[in-house]
Amino acid sequence: MTKSANQTKDKILEAANALFYRDGVRATGVDAIAARAGITKRSLYYHFRSKDDLIEAYLVSRDEPNLAAFRRWFGSSDRSLEDRLAGLFDGLKRATHHPDWRGCGFLRTAGELANMPGHPAVRAASRHKQAIESWLADEFSAAGVAEADALARRMLLLIDGAFSAMLVHHDTAYIDAAAAAARDLGAMAQAKG
Template identity: 40%
Template sequence: MPRQSDNRDRILGTAYQLFYERGFSRISMDAVAARAGITKRTLYNHFDSKDRLFGEMLKRQSTLAVARIKTWATQQGGSAEDFVATIFERLAAWSAKKRWEGSGFTRLALELADLPGHPGRTAARRHKAMIERVFADELRRRGLKRPEEAARALQILTEGATILTLIHGDSAYVGTAAEAARAVLKGN
């Protein structure tokens, strides 16, 4: 018999796959239960609503993603300019992948744009703020005088490049954002 935490982990993992593949509005609790191989009753014992499941799923994914980003960021050597250049190099490589769909957090939060208090929007907002803090910490560590300001600009530029690359199917937006980031660092 599976433990409660095993079911919960399986539900959250399954929900992430489904929501990432098809979006929030196109996935039902029935679909999550079926894909996870559990009953709807078991699903509702863990999560009383699709909204709560969605918010908890994003919190879990954020914890995993931010840990990966922190690990990657702290392993990067060099100056603030080198760090920022590497971010955009990685974004360019990521966006060049076949069937690239951009950031799941951004796509899913935009789907809920008219629901500002939704648990998914709250989780996405926290996630993006944590990434901005990682950027600020790394820029501070590399001697930048105003790391929070630069991190905010970096967040705007990476998100903007991601969204516009996704919309237009043109990764040149990543290069343009990288140039703008270099200018931000020079002014800092």
């Protein structure tokens, strides 16, 4: 692909990211994305075969930046596991204070497409959640937690539960409660290890 074609594709993805995240994937039409990107609908379809492909690309483009944020919040291994978990949930809490925060884009998109479990975006959301779980399992294993995989799955449930509760209630007390549960689970897991 030429530099110009890559720039156009990037503009489309940037527009899709803004509109899909803000308004949802079903409510956002390709006309609106093309208009925001400053291109024609025909050009959009040159780069993405379908809206479904664009929705998948939207989530794929969010995967590594979101995982990088989680890694940054969790911090380095020179801190205790309790401090690292506190850092992770503090980061989640700070993210919810951003005026443009609309919840987890992966959960929201999968929810909108729940009646289409084979949709490429649902698979992309699943891969993202699996990547977070796998990363957490690696971190817990490196910290000496004996049942690292089980703890990682529980942490993912706490994270996604906190995101969901925040989306519904707009009350950070739910993230604080998830953080407390995470610290308790981490302490119990380390005591077993």
